[in-house]
Amino acid sequence: MVAYKSRTVERIRLPSRERRERALEGAGYNVFNIDAEEVFVDLLTDSGTGAMSDRQWAALMRGDESYAGSRSFTELESAVEEVMGFSRVIPTHQGRGAENVLYGALLSEGDVALNNTHFDTTRAHVANQGADAVDCPDETARDLDADEPFKGNFSLERGWEVVEDVGADRVPLVILTITNNSAAGQPVSVENTRRVAEFADEIDATFVIDACRFAENAHFVREREPEFEGRSVAEIAREQLGYADAVVMSGKKDALANAGGFVATADPDLVERCKARAILYEGFPTYGGMSGRDVAAMAVGLREAVEPGYVEDRVESVRTLAALLEEAGVPIVTPPGGHAVYLDAESFYPEIPPAEFPGQALVCELYREGGVRGVELGSFAFPDADRPELVRLAVPRRTYHREHFEHVAETARAALERREEASGLRLVTDPEMPEIRHFTAELEPVSDSTSIRTEGRR
Incomplete structure (x- = not known):
């Protein structure tokens, strides 16, 4: 059951693929560096990005x-x-x-x-x-x-x-x-x-x-x-x-x-x-x-936040996105949590090793394919921790609707279909504090000649 109705709306536009390519390159393949107006569906975080009542x-x-x-x-x-x-x-x-x-x-x-x-x-x-x-x-x-x-x-x-x-x-x-x-x-x-x-x-x-x-x-x-x-x-x-x-x-x-x-x-x-x-x-x-x-x-x-109806609506919106992604064949962490759907980047890109940041590669492809911004929570964000290679799609509270989630699922499906074209990434700049490097570090694609992939790596 829908718990809210809209009183104020914001116009959003999907930039052209050429514009998205330029934005991604200009950002050093780090979507934190992309201007919000260049993003169509922004799932970077659910922190402070929701609609107030x-x-x-x-x-x-x-x-x-x-x-x-x-x-x-x-x-x-x-x-x-x-x-x-x-x-x-x-x-x-x-x-x-x-x-x-x-x-x-x-x-x-x-x-x-x-x-x-x-x-x-x-x-x-x-x-x-x-x-x-x-x-x-x-x-x-x-x-x-x-x-x-x-x-x-x-x-x-x-x-x-x-x-x-x-x-x-x-x-x-x-x-x-x-x-x-x-x-x-x-x-x-x-x-x-x-x-x-x-x-x-x-x-x-x-x-x-x-x-x-x-x-x-x-x-x-x-x-x-x-x-x-x-x-x-x-x-x-x-x-x-x-x-x-x-x-x-x-x-x-x-x-x-x-x-x-x-x-x-x-x-x-x-x-x-x-x-x-x-x-x-x-x-x-x-x-x-x-x-x-x-x-x-x-x-x-x-x-x-603890009123009857609010959390049910909140969690159901995340489950809707998860179901659409699963229908599209996208590997996700199950069961989905309460604020985000996490994509399994290791399954998405089995040939890209952790040193080439498969999660960050997936973040870039989601933006390139459909202007969708998520965040990597794997070897790029946590360089000194033993973590799975994940991409978080965090859902802002009371903000997006099913049509937005359908676009996200279609974008992920397109990235999956073109997975062989994706490249791993390497660091160009490496900030001094590794615990927060993913906020500001810049990267570049790994070329075939410099790739550190090995046969049978996974």
Whole structure:
């Protein structure tokens, strides 16, 4: 059932193939460098790219721009406590600002941070503190076709292996990302969350939930975890988040806003440490680098995210795209997650080795064929991690319709039919920080004479 009707529309146009070719070459074969007006269907990210509701737009008009103690902050504080159960909130300009504030307060040189799977900015913030980021994905996460309900879970077995190897005193931080973005957006069960909380408590570590997509995760729990059958998304979300000592949040995801983020906790000592960093890097702790109007819109969106009907519509739109891609014969990760469809680039281009970035090659071909922009989450984005070669097609909230998804599926089908013409890529520029190189690095196609492909590579 469609939950929304449109009040404002934006005209979009598909640039000619010649224009797309020029744009791709000019961008150094990195679609982050392509102007948005050159993109037809933009699935680069679901972060801050969705359509806000009429209630959020009304909140923008009422935003209180006071530097300290604004009404908008009070509204956010109330929404966070109501929806997530945390009484203390430090707003930030977006999720990575919240990561900087929280992880900067918790990590020191030589520490180890555990996560079911670190995303790019999370890994970079850990590294920026001189700490090591270690992934502890569930064993089912590597099986892209496995029909398992919670492939995003944290592996306690792997967590204990790390603790036994480095010592509990070097592991002050355990993070659980819900849903698990880097593991194809797969959900995490409440039972796994409980066990991770117990694990963190046993090693005396702070347990943080990266709650960017907490409402989508709660929807999957309601569908797949028998204990929670018949429970509301709002009830499930509060219980799952309640096992954490703190949450880090990008308001540009499941707070349905175009800007913003926050750290939330019930720990008075931790909140004071975070406030000090927030003042240095974000602004006064009641505005956090945001305008009051954006704070107000985020407060409204946080409540809307757990309202009946919203998440069902959200997840169904992603499933629609997944079904169309499967009908087109495109290899995808199954079951699809809540915010994106992940393409299996290794199956798409079996002859392109990881050193030639098959996922980035696929990203380029999707743009070349149909002006569709996605993002690579494989050997290009994560050079030092053992990750599958994936391309994420992230669906902005309440933005695109079936006709757009049909175009994406047809574009992917065309790329698949011309897969023999695709070339691997090599780096031309390599930024200093490898954890975030995929945002700015430039590449070029690998010619036949310089290809490092080997017969029987796969």
